[in-house]
Amino acid sequence: MIPVYIVTGFIGSGKSTFINEQLQYRKKLGGTACISAEEGSISLIKEALQLSPDALSAITTNQPGSYNPIADEIATYINKAKPKEVWIEWNGMLSFHQLESLLYSDKLRHMLQIEKVFYICTDQFVVSILPGLGNDVLSQLYSADCIITETDIHYALLRTYNSDAKIVTMPTPEKIAQLCHNSTWGLIPNLLVIGITAYILLVTAFRHDIPYSIHQCFAIVTGLIIEAIPFLLLGTIGSTIIRYFVPQRVLLKLLGNHSWKSYGAAMVSGLALPVCDCAIIPLFKALTDRGVPLSVALLFTLASPIINPITILSTWYAFPDDPMVSIWRITIGLGVALLVALSFRIMPPPISIMKAKTAQNFSYEEIVLEASKSKHLNKRRLLVHMEKEFSQLLFYFSIAACVLSVVQVYGKPWLINAGITLPDVWAIPILLLLAFFFSICSTSDAIIGKSLSTLFPMSSVMGFLILGPMLDIKNVYILKQYMPTSFILRLGITILVISYIAALGYQFFLG
Incomplete structure (x- = not known):
């Protein structure tokens, strides 16, 4: 399965710039495929498969596994490019579930796997435009794993739309690269494994120097x-x-x-x-x-x-x-x-x-x-x-x-x-x-x-x-x-x- 990174947001929010920065930082242009559903003022540095917004808007979400000609177009492009990862720039006015219906179609669901969804927004958009938009735009915000903003002034407001997403302010390309590779089960279970491993190593090396009460605490916590x-x-x-x-x-x-x-x-x-x-x-x-x-x-x-x-x-x-x-x-x-x-x-x-x-x-x-x-x-x-x-x-x-x-x-x-x-x-x-x-x-x-x-x-x-x-x-x-x-x-x-x-x-x- 090829990992897919999706970048969503209203037109003019900086999606193309965001993808370009990531492609430059990750230095994986040769193994990356780009798909764009929006024509912005800035072009992607990697030639992308350009999808028609009009054709995409006709996608229905009732039968995600049904035949779709756009899915055939993407499958042909993927088979030809043979990428190690895919970046999708999604149209700011289309429902996120139309994209899901496309990626979970019969042609693509065994090829592609959604890894991360990034939503990019400006402060002005959050205050003046977002409240008046419909459910199609909200679906993008609701489905995001990470929300990227200019400042943290509207953190609480964004949290009411999506309480689970990670909200970051003007992250560096290095920070985004780290977010792209978060482990499946999150930080907490990993910390537990690290803690147990560290304790075992310490006990093995210094078992006679560690107080018995420390062993008791660890045994109680573990149990x-x-x-x-x-x-x-x-x-x-x-x-x-x-x-x-x-x-x-x-x-x-x-x-x-x-x-x-x-x-x-x-x-x-x-x-x-x-x-x-x-x-x-x-x-x-x-x-x-x-x-x-x-x-x-x-x-x-x-x-x-x-x-x-x-x-x-x-x-x-x-x-x-x-x-x-x-x-x-x-x-x-x-x-x-x-x-x-x-x-x-x-x-x-x-x-x-x-x-x-x-x-x-x-x-x-x-x-x-x-x-x-x-x-x-x-x-x-x-x-x-x-x-x-x-x-x-x-x-x-x-x-x-x-x-x-x-x-x-x-x-x-x-x-x-x-x-x-x-x-x-x-x-x-x-x-x-x-x-x-x-x-x-x-x-x-x-x-x-x-x-x-x-x-x-x-x-x-x-x-x-x-x-x-x-x-x-x-x-x-x-x-x-x-x-x-x-x-x-x-x-x-x-x-x-x-x-x-x-x-x-x-x-x-x-x-």
């Missing part, structure tokens, strides 16, 4: 990560499948009003939706935008990660000697979620506040899913989404595991030697804060909770297991892309207070 990876993978796979294959109309039918039927459906939907807490937030905003009552959408968002089958399985796995922990986590967690949701039903936020932010890419996301019904398009999208989400979750879990190992190896002996015991009224808020800052995925947080149970009372651990799926740093960051700060503050304080009361109740009645 926690190995235990959690299956649940992280299950949660990632499940959430990706739900995101791409479950129609929203099914959810709207169940959650469309304030009836107890809707509240009941919101509480138990997580049993059929193996979605982790961070993956559910975009769906929450989509539901509210489409008429689902705020309190019902909130209940769905808060309850689903707790009643998620993978979360239940990981909790049972972490506490095999006490299966009631899983039952009480579900029961208390659903109760907290319901109380939080009802508080927004009884005292709803002002409509003006709720409309302070608009999700500018939701209407387009529906088009993405509709245009991606081909098994070839879905396969690529599923793999890319899974890779990004798994890397992100593994990053947060690894940090939490490292902090916990230090606390367990150094903090626990210190507390014991000092004779310090924390009462529940103090232990509970400490673990609630740890749940927020650890930001562990709900499908694997029980493994950390089990380790914490040797340091803290079970009531505080229960608070940790309840609050974590509802509120943490990564959830706040994702939610901030869609909702105003005042809403997030109220939601966070409400969850914190009710979770604290619930953990105290657990200690009073069951401790």
Whole structure:
């Protein structure tokens, strides 16, 4: 498969200059093929196959694998040039999915593989032109792996269109070359492999000089990560499948009003939706935008990660000697979620506040899913989404595991030697804060909770297991892309207070 690098952006953004700089820096003119779908003021230094924009605009996205004469033209050009890589300059007014339909056609899908998509834009374009353009232009921005801008002044605005892309400002050709060769599974897994390898080398060379406590920390971190990876993978796979294959109309039918039927459906939907807490937030905003009552959408968002089958399985796995922990986590967690949701039903936020932010890419996301019904398009999208989400979750879990190992190896002996015991009224808020800052995925947080149970009372651990799926740093960051700060503050304080009361109740009645 020949790697394909795609450069998109509005006319005049500098696509040709960008490609020329890369070709000069990489010094691969002889092994490079260029395809252009736009005639700009600057020509490519490598003679390109020029495609007709009028012919390209006639491409439909309904049957990506069907016959296309332009695909035949590209296949003939590729077979003749025999390149090691291909650069495509895509027309700024054509849908990105027309290009995908072309590259995934019968003629090309076994020859070419999309490696990176770059979107180039100017500050003036972002402010004055982009908001008025249609979904065809937005599709290019939404599909980009990397967004290149003049300055970082519009970083937040661009992030609302594409929350996953890497945004860089006036990068050097060397930086772009590095971006072109990012590994498939991202930086975090590679860092883990490097860390493990470095530790093994150090132990081999200096095993008698390394303190035993360092070995303990490494063993705890490694064990926690190995235990959690299956649940992280299950949660990632499940959430990706739900995101791409479950129609929203099914959810709207169940959650469309304030009836107890809707509240009941919101509480138990997580049993059929193996979605982790961070993956559910975009769906929450989509539901509210489409008429689902705020309190019902909130209940769905808060309850689903707790009643998620993978979360239940990981909790049972972490506490095999006490299966009631899983039952009480579900029961208390659903109760907290319901109380939080009802508080927004009884005292709803002002409509003006709720409309302070608009999700500018939701209407387009529906088009993405509709245009991606081909098994070839879905396969690529599923793999890319899974890779990004798994890397992100593994990053947060690894940090939490490292902090916990230090606390367990150094903090626990210190507390014991000092004779310090924390009462529940103090232990509970400490673990609630740890749940927020650890930001562990709900499908694997029980493994950390089990380790914490040797340091803290079970009531505080229960608070940790309840609050974590509802509120943490990564959830706040994702939610901030869609909702105003005042809403997030109220939601966070409400969850914190009710979770604290619930953990105290657990200690009073069951401790």
